[in-house]
Amino acid sequence: MTRPVSHWDPEMLAFCCDYCAHSAAALAGSKRLQYPAGVRIISTPCTGKLEMEHILEAFEKGVDGILIVGCLEGGCHFLEGNLRARKRTDRIRSILEEIGLGAERLKMVNLSDAMASAFVQHMKEAMETIRTLGPNPLRISEYEESEGVL
Amino acid sequence: MIVASPKSITELKGIIEGHRKVLFAGCGTCVTVCLAGGEREVSISSYAVRMARKLDHSPVEISQVTIERQCENEFLKDLADPAAKVEAIVSFGCGAGVQAIAERFPDKPVYAALNTQFLGVLEEQAIWTEKCLGCGDCMLAHFGGICPVTRCAKRLLNGPCGGSTESQCEVDAERPCAWQLIYARLERIGQIERLEKVVPPKDWSTAWYSGARKIVRKEHQV
Numbered sequence: 001m002t003r004p005v006s007h008w009d010p011e012m013l014a015f016c017c018d019y020c021a022h023s024a025a026a027l028a029g030s031k032r033l034q035y036p037a038g039v040r041i042i043s044t045p046c047t048g049k050l051e052m053e054h055i056l057e058a059f060e061k062g063v064d065g066i067l068i069v070g071c072l073e074g075g076c077h078f079l080e081g082n083l084r085a086r087k088r089t090d091r092i093r094s095i096l097e098e099i100g101l102g103a104e105r106l107k108m109v110n111l112s113d114a115m116a117s118a119f120v121q122h123m124k125e126a127m128e129t130i131r132t133l134g135p136n137p138l139r140i141s142e143y144e145e146s147e148g149v150l
Numbered sequence: 151m152i153v154a155s156p157k158s159i160t161e162l163k164g165i166i167e168g169h170r171k172v173l174f175a176g177c178g179t180c181v182t183v184c185l186a187g188g189e190r191e192v193s194i195s196s197y198a199v200r201m202a203r204k205l206d207h208s209p210v211e212i213s214q215v216t217i218e219r220q221c222e223n224e225f226l227k228d229l230a231d232p233a234a235k236v237e238a239i240v241s242f243g244c245g246a247g248v249q250a251i252a253e254r255f256p257d258k259p260v261y262a263a264l265n266t267q268f269l270g271v272l273e274e275q276a277i278w279t280e281k282c283l284g285c286g287d288c289m290l291a292h293f294g295g296i297c298p299v300t301r302c303a304k305r306l307l308n309g310p311c312g313g314s315t316e317s318q319c320e321v322d323a324e325r326p327c328a329w330q331l332i333y334a335r336l337e338r339i340g341q342i343e344r345l346e347k348v349v350p351p352k353d354w355s356t357a358w359y360s361g362a363r364k365i366v367r368k369e370h371q372v
Contacts, residue, residue: 053190056197060204095194098159099202138204 010038010130012065013058014123017047019077021069023113028120035123038064046070047108048081055092059101062139065130067122068108075112082110101137104129151271152180152244153278154187154264159198165261166199166240169210173236174263175229175251176216177243184278187242187264189216195242195263220247226254233258286356286363292349294335299352301328307349 016022022043028035044050047070055066068089070082086108093103107129109122157165166172174192182188196212203210215232218225220243229251233239238259241248245266252260268280283300289307290297299305303321310329313320317330336342356363 051190053193053197056194056201060197060201095159095198099163099198100205101201138201 008135010036010064010127010135011062012036012039012067012123012127012130013063014039014041014067014069014126015044015047015050015054016041016069017071017082018043018045020071020075020111020113021119024069024111024116024119027113027116031116033116033120035120036127038127039067039123046076046078046081047085048076048078048083050085050088052088052092055089055106056095059096059105059136060138062136064136064139065105065126065133066107067126068106069119069122070108070110072110072112102133104133105136151183151269152246152266153184153268153270153280154181154244154266156186156191156195156242156264157262159195159202162195162240162263163199163202165263166210166238169237169259171211171236172213173229173232173239174212174214175220175232175239175241175243176214177220177241177247178216178218179221181242181244181247181264182216183272185276187244189214192216192242216242220244221250223250223254226250229254283357285352285354286358287353289349289352292344292347293332294339294341294344296328296332296335298328298332301325301331305352307352309345 014021014025016025022041025041047068050068055068058066068085070085071077073082076082089106089108093106096106097103107126111118111122174196176182176189176192177187178189181191185191192214196214200210200212213232213236215229217228220226220241229239233255236258238261239251239255240261240263241251242263243251244264245262248260248262269282269284270278270280273279280300282297285299289299298307302310303319303325304311306329310327310333311320314327314330315323317327319325319327333342333345336344
């Protein structure tokens with residue numbers, strides 16, 4: 001949290017549904033497919049179980065971006081958890097945009113447990129977006145405060 | 151219940167500008183049910199405002215408490231300790247809750263985080279509609295339980311205007327014509343003859359228009 005920007009390695013959280021994305025991540029590993037090292041995978045029982053506070057807290061603590069990966073629409077094990085997650089994601093994106101952090105730091109995608117290549121592709125694209133956006137300014141501000149820059 | 155909607159994060163941030171320690175106080179009754187001012191909404195707003203202030207290089211410390219009901223002094227005592235540690239209180243209650251807190255803590259600035267809207271019902275998940283104006287002289291018995299005072303845009307008491315189209319109101323095509331609903335309802339419950347009686351002009355002296363009202367029920371006083 002207190003690293004200077006010059007040594008910035010993007011950190012991204014990927015909240016992965018147990019029934020699809022987490023299996024896709026495991027399959028990607030079995031197939032030796034590489035995705036960016038800064039991705040931290042967090043398994044969830046369903047993306048519908050994700051509370052908005054979880055996402056906001058991660059951003060407040062300085063994570064650079066978050067990708068929520070749920071089942072394909074119509075394929076949720078709990079019927080509509082992924083659809084609810086989509087609506088919550090949209091709400092948080094609007095909050096992030098309003099406060100100046102930027103909506104693009106948060107994204108949700110849908111895939112199945114067999115889509116290992118798509119999983120890797122989404123991770124790479126999301127990481128690329130974060131690199132373009134730069135570090136989470138909340139992390140920078142924390143660094144500046146701790147170093148007495150402000 | 152009382153239905154409210156949250157103010158934008160930008161407005162909320164502006165309201166507490168200048169304060170560095172603030173209490174966000176939620177209410178566990180109506181505004182929790184209408185998803186505007188309960189524990190979860192207080193938490194989400196806290197994160198958003200804290201991050202926004204940090205991005206402005208003006209960090210704010212926000213504590214959160216949600217009490218059972220802000221409109222009753224009995225429950226407000228739970229705010230005393232957290233309120234003593236902050237510069238200002240932001241109430242996520244309805245307008246009554248905000249004012250009750252302001253009266254209970256006369257030395258603290260108290261701000262409203264919600265826009266209180268109306269007395270209404272939950273139609274379906276996340277959709278509320280207004281049903282009652284609180285006019286103080288309920289006439290629902292005349293109209294089959296459907297209130298033209300609230301739900302007719304023109305507040306007509308003796309039948310519809312000529313503007314309704316396809317059973318919808320001419321003022322808002324999304325809204326059903328209250329008088330169409332009244333007619334259908336009275337017919338269904340076998341009271342259609344009620345429509346033949348002329349309803350006299352409404353006595354508005356019981357409504358808000360002469361100022362804030364007060365009710366005293368002596369039999370319940372202690």
